[in-house]
Amino acid sequence: MTGNRKPTRVRRVGAEAVTAGHHIIGPAGADPAEVVETDIETDDFGTPAVVVATLESGDTLRIAAGSQVQITVDDGAPVVGAIPAQDGTPEAVIAHAVSVHPENAKLQGLADRLTKGVNFKSGSNLQDVHDLAVSLLVDFADAANALRVCDLLTPLPFDGNFGRWKWIEGALALASYLAYDDGDVARSEAYSASLRTADDAETDPLKAKLAAAVRQRQLNAPNLYDPEISRAAAAGDAAVERAWRVVRLSSLLYLRSHGGSETLTADELTRRIHNELVAIRAL
Numbered sequence: 001m002t003g004n005r006k007p008t009r010v011r012r013v014g015a016e017a018v019t020a021g022h023h024i025i026g027p028a029g030a031d032p033a034e035v036v037e038t039d040i041e042t043d044d045f046g047t048p049a050v051v052v053a054t055l056e057s058g059d060t061l062r063i064a065a066g067s068q069v070q071i072t073v074d075d076g077a078p079v080v081g082a083i084p085a086q087d088g089t090p091e092a093v094i095a096h097a098v099s100v101h102p103e104n105a106k107l108q109g110l111a112d113r114l115t116k117g118v119n120f121k122s123g124s125n126l127q128d129v130h131d132l133a134v135s136l137l138v139d140f141a142d143a144a145n146a147l148r149v150c151d152l153l154t155p156l157p158f159d160g161n162f163g164r165w166k167w168i169e170g171a172l173a174l175a176s177y178l179a180y181d182d183g184d185v186a187r188s189e190a191y192s193a194s195l196r197t198a199d200d201a202e203t204d205p206l207k208a209k210l211a212a213a214v215r216q217r218q219l220n221a222p223n224l225y226d227p228e229i230s231r232a233a234a235a236g237d238a239a240v241e242r243a244w245r246v247v248r249l250s251s252l253l254y255l256r257s258h259g260g261s262e263t264l265t266a267d268e269l270t271r272r273i274h275n276e277l278v279a280i281r282a283l
Contacts, residue, residue: 010070012068014067014281015063015141018053018063019035019038020036021034023035024053024070025069026061033059034055035054036054036056038282039052051063090114091118094111094115094118094132095115096145097142097146104140106139107136107139110131110132110135111132121164123164123167126167129152129167130170130171133146133147133171134146136149139281143178146174147182150175158197169254170254172191173191173192175191176257177270180270192258195254199215216262219260219262220263221263222251222255225251228244229241229244242283246280248276249276252272252276253273255269
């Protein structure tokens with residue numbers, strides 16, 4: 001009986017975000033089929049090229065990396081309940097962003113805390129907003145909502161508190177990449193300029209010169225956590241490897257927002273960011 005079926009809706013996700021349990025709509029609008037396993041094939045240069053989704057029937061779908069497909073979402077799935085916010089408020093932006101991903105418990109947990117009221121003076125709230133934006137991009141390839149969530153933090157100025165600033169800085173770096181990837185170079189550069197305001201916060205000329213020298217060394221020889229990632233991969237610990245790769249992603253975004261360095265160009269960093277996103281989603 002069709003009357004007992006749960007209502008569904010369709011949303012688009014990046015190919016790399018397709019995971020087991022998703023119901024994917026096949027080519028030419030074929031009926032949704034459940035995905036039971038995914039794998040990523042690389043080209044001859046080692047770059048992720050094709051996502052292979054194995055369906056419950058045993059058939060496979062080959063999807064080009066970087067493309068998007070349609071999946072169905074159960075409208076009866078739980079969504080954030082505390083949404084008394086008016087349109088345009090931070091709470092409403094967050095509620096909307098997670099409403100299209102009701103199946104993810106981590107996302108719903110972040111949103112449940114934030115939709116009760118966002119306090120931009122709270123470091124933990126800033127971290128939750130930052131982590132929500134990262135999760136939207138990494139876990140769902142939802143660049144549009146990730147950028148909207150970033151923009152809750154990007155207008156905030158540097159106030160000298162580096163503990164709070166690191167989350168704002170992270171949102172600015174992510175927003176700069178997302179805007180660039182969307183073709184809006186001017187907007188990307190504006191985010192990067194805002195991020196670098198903290199670089200010029202030191203007013204003492206000698207201290208400022210020393211800080212600039214240290215910063216350049218860090219840009220030229222950044223910590224990209226290769227040993228930690230290699231150890232986790234060798235041990236077969238996908239969760240730990242994924243966590244370190246997310247940290248590496250943040251470092252790459254920060255480097256890119258500075259226009260690269262003397263050892264890593266902006267173009268090379270953009271390439272590495274794309275590959276890192278694919279690698280994270282494959283774990």
